[in-house]
Amino acid sequence: MLLIKNGYMIDPKSGREGKLDILTAGDRILRIGAGLEEPEEGCQVIDAEGLLAAPGLVDVHVHFRDPGFPQKEDIMTGAAAAAAGGFTTVVMMANTRPPIDNGETLGYVLEKGRGTGIHVLSCANVTMGMQGKELTPMEELAQLGAAGFTDDGIPLLDGELARKAMERAAALDMPVSFHEEDPALIDNNGINRGKASAYFGIGGSPRGAEIGLVERDLELALETGTHINIQHISTREAV
Numbered sequence: 001m002l003l004i005k006n007g008y009m010i011d012p013k014s015g016r017e018g019k020l021d022i023l024t025a026g027d028r029i030l031r032i033g034a035g036l037e038e039p040e041e042g043c044q045v046i047d048a049e050g051l052l053a054a055p056g057l058v059d060v061h062v063h064f065r066d067p068g069f070p071q072k073e074d075i076m077t078g079a080a081a082a083a084a085g086g087f088t089t090v091v092m093m094a095n096t097r098p099p100i101d102n103g104e105t106l107g108y109v110l111e112k113g114r115g116t117g118i119h120v121l122s123c124a125n126v127t128m129g130m131q132g133k134e135l136t137p138m139e140e141l142a143q144l145g146a147a148g149f150t151d152d153g154i155p156l157l158d159g160e161l162a163r164k165a166m167e168r169a170a171a172l173d174m175p176v177s178f179h180e181e182d183p184a185l186i187d188n189n190g191i192n193r194g195k196a197s198a199y200f201g202i203g204g205s206p207r208g209a210e211i212g213l214v215e216r217d218l219e220l221a222l223e224t225g226t227h228i229n230i231q232h233i234s235t236r237e238a239v
């Protein structure tokens with residue numbers, strides 16, 4: 001048995017929250033309550049004073065850089081870091097090399113993920129090679145276990161293609177995740193266009209580069225009934 005004492009427990013599903021102790025045996029929670037006593041000799045006790053006790057956290061946007069860039073991160077090191085931080089489910093982005101636009105690469109990451117001890121899910125790409133031209137075999141990738149579709153850091157500029165992708169994702173009841181940044185409006189990406197960038201004459205990204213694409217995709221999501229996720233936005237209008 002294991003008794004976790006003095007932690008601040010958060011359980012979003014039941015809405016229960018507070019300074020509560022948790023008694024477990026094996027993979028079961030036996031009791032949750034204030035001031036639980038050790039029920040027997042040899043029960044392991046963890047003092048969680050100052051810590052949170054919660055169900056495993058979920059991160060829907062991770063880059064494990066595997067395959068392609070294991071010098072930055074791979075599925076084992078990424079999953080170990082996630083677990084150390086309390087995350088037991090992660091969703092990998094699909095901008096690996098090769099990208100996850102095919103069943104073989106998806107199979108590789110999911111198979112390797114199964115050996116990590118946490119739940120490693122993965123998105124597949126929306127377009128082949130993240131080129132924004134041709135949709136991936138979304139139905140096949142869904143069947144093989146993709147968690148959703150995204151080209152991650154590469155905005156989908158062809159609105160008609162975005163609509164088709166959403167229609168197919170909606171039919172599969174799966175989400176599409178977008179990175180909204182119109183390069184046509186951007187001069188020197190990575191810098192906010194404003195007083196400081198004007199003063200230094202270094203260009204930058206105007207607010208409209210984000211707002212315009214978010215508007216387009218919200219409209220398409222409503223029309224097609226698709227669940228979409230919009231990555232790292234920064235303007236009031238987009239929010």
Ligand SMILES: [Zn+2]
Nearest residue numbers: 061093152153
């Ligand atoms: Zn990302």
